[in-house]
Amino acid sequence: MDSISALFSSPEEEQYVLDCMAYFMILMAACTFVCLLFVNAAYGRYSSSKYGFLINVKLAWFIQELPAFLVPVYLLVWTSSRKTSLLANQLLIAMFLCHYTQRTFIYPFLIREGKPTPFLSFFLAVIFCAYNGFMQIRYLSHYAEYPADWVTNPCFIAGSLLWLCGWLINLHSDHILRNLRGPGESGYKIPRGGMFEYVSAANYFGEITEWTGFALAGQSVHSAAFAIFTTVVLSSRAFAHHKWYLAKFEDYPKTRKALLPFVV
Structure with a gap:
């Protein structure tokens, strides 16, 4: 028994708590959805000192994403990860850690x-990353049970491919955004290329696709809660970005959608 298991009277009790954490995240997604109808999440171009003192963006991103890497590593290395010998669990854990290794380091x-x-915004991101990192990896390393042939199940295959496509879109879109300005240039420009030809928030489209695929492959309330929360937060920013681009640039492509290609 590891130190975390010792906090509970039985494995069933701990799994119940993990389930409650997932349902609480879904509730928080609903509350966040309502809040974001009135305000934009205060980071990036919507950053404001009225939400607290300002932190260097590189430092903030590194520290706030770090718990989503360190908490899983702790759970995998220093607790009795009895389900990590199963291939499906290994692949799902690898998806999560792959994303957050890139996002952190x-x-x-x-x-x-x-x-x-x-x-x-920084503080809330730290809390979310620690909370979600614990919930996802504790469930996958200790409680998730899949059939022996789950990795050949159409849901797992489709979800894994969706995750991979979303991850690659996210990386490519971030690359495009980083290279919008040449040396010595400043100000905003219209992003072009890749999925930006179809949507204003290609990076957010990629990340939503990632975690939707993760949820499809994992088939748990925990992965579904993460996908729902991510969709709520990033879709709000996507529509805000789209509205901002249309107002700022007269020549902004009129056929480009906000988040879903050809849809909305």
Whole structure:
């Protein structure tokens, strides 16, 4: 028994708590949806000091994403991860860690310019990453049970491919955004190329696709809660970005959608 299991009277009790954490995240997604109808999430171009003192954007991104890497690593290395010998569990854990390894140790240090992050947004991101990192990996490493042939199941295959496509779209879109400005240039430009030819928020489309695929492959309330929360937050920003681009640039492509190609 590891130190975390010792906090509960039985494995069933801990799994019940993990399930409750997932349902609470869905509830928080609903509350966040309502809040974001009235305000934009305060980071990036919507950053404001009224939400607390400002933190260097590179430092903020690194620290706030770090718990989503460190908490899973702790769970995998220093607790009795009894389900990690199963291939489906290994692949789902690898998807999660692949994303957050890049997001923690590579993405922040590639940022060329960026507005500082308000403390409130930074703090909430730290809490979310720790909470979600624990919930996802504790479930996958200790409780998730899939059939022996789950990796050949159409849901797992389709979900894994969706995750991979979303991850690649997210990486490519971030690359495009980083290279919008040439040396010595400043100000905003219209992003072009890749999925930006179809949507204003190609990077968010990629990340939503990623975690939707993860949820499809994992078939758990925990992965579904993550996908729902991600969709709520990033779709709000996508529509805000789209509206901002249309107002700022007279020559902005009129056929480009906000988030879903050819749809909306």
